[in-house]
Structure formats: structure tokens, C-alpha cells
Amino acid sequence: MIDHENNNRGLTDTHEALELAQKAELDLVVVSEGKDAPVAKILNYGKFQYQKKKRQKQSARPTLKEVRLRPNVGVADYNLRINQAIEWLSKGNSVKFVIRLRGREHQNRSHAGELLDRIATNLSPVGKVLSLDKRSLIVQVIPA
Known part of the structure; x- marks a missing residue:
């Protein structure tokens, strides 16, 4: 798990990760599905989707x-x-x-x-x- 300050927290329980996200008033997002464990990040999901869409438009044009x-x-x-x-x-x-x-x-x-x-x-x-x-x-x- 990666917290909202981009610090790597390592393997963390899902319940504990959700509590950390709620304390920071952000969302817990699965960034990549790994074979062993998925990588999750605490961030603003709306901003994450906006930046992803913006990158797709930029590369497609x-x-x-x-x-x-x-x-x-x-x-x-x-x-x-x-x-x-x-x-x-x-x-x-x-x-x-x-x-x-x-x-x-x-x-x-x-x-x-x-x-x-x-x-x-x-x-x-x-x-x-x-x-x-x-x-x-x-x-x-x-x-x-």
C-alpha cells in the first residue's frame, strides 16, 4: 500500500488501509493487480480519473x-x-x-x-x- 504522501507502507490489511483512507478523507484505489498482492494507493479518486482521461486524450490526438x-x-x-x-x-x-x-x-x-x-x-x-x-x-x- 502507498499512502497519500507517497510513502510505501508495505503489505497492509485491507481494513486498516480503509481506516487510513477515511482519516485522510481520501479514497483507497487499487492501482495495479499484482500476482502476489495488489498495489493500492490512498488518493482522490476523482482527480485520479481526470488525470487518466487527460493522458489518454493527449496520447490519442x-x-x-x-x-x-x-x-x-x-x-x-x-x-x-x-x-x-x-x-x-x-x-x-x-x-x-x-x-x-x-x-x-x-x-x-x-x-x-x-x-x-x-x-x-x-x-x-x-x-x-x-x-x-x-x-x-x-x-x-x-x-x-
């Missing part, structure tokens, strides 16, 4: 990583972003590439579209293209 590029990005910077995206996709996150155009770059919009296609082909071994929007210059890739 995939995150979306966003990468912003310009159409005239250098080779080294492009390779760095692609390698980062491959790493994120292998961890289970989805990646969104956004190409920003400024000023006269709007005249060469086709160059940005080619860059989107190149991104999609480079990430195809590790991910699947969810959406490729050449009008708003966005490509979203999810893990394969």
Missing part, C-alpha cells in the same frame, strides 16, 4: 505540424524541411506545407505549384497526400 516555404527556397533548406517532415510522419504526426507568395512572386504561381508536386512526391514513401490545393498553395500529408 495526432498533431499537425506546419511548414511554411517560399517558392524560391534553397536546396539545403528544402532538404532540411523534407527530412523534418519525414521524421514527424514517422512519429505519427501529420504535416502541412504552405507556400507563401509575396509581391512579384504571384506572377510565377506555376513555380509554386511545381514545388508542391515535388513535396508530395518526396514524401510519398512515408506519407499519404490528404489534400493538394494548388489554388491556396497548401499540401497536407498524413502518415501512411
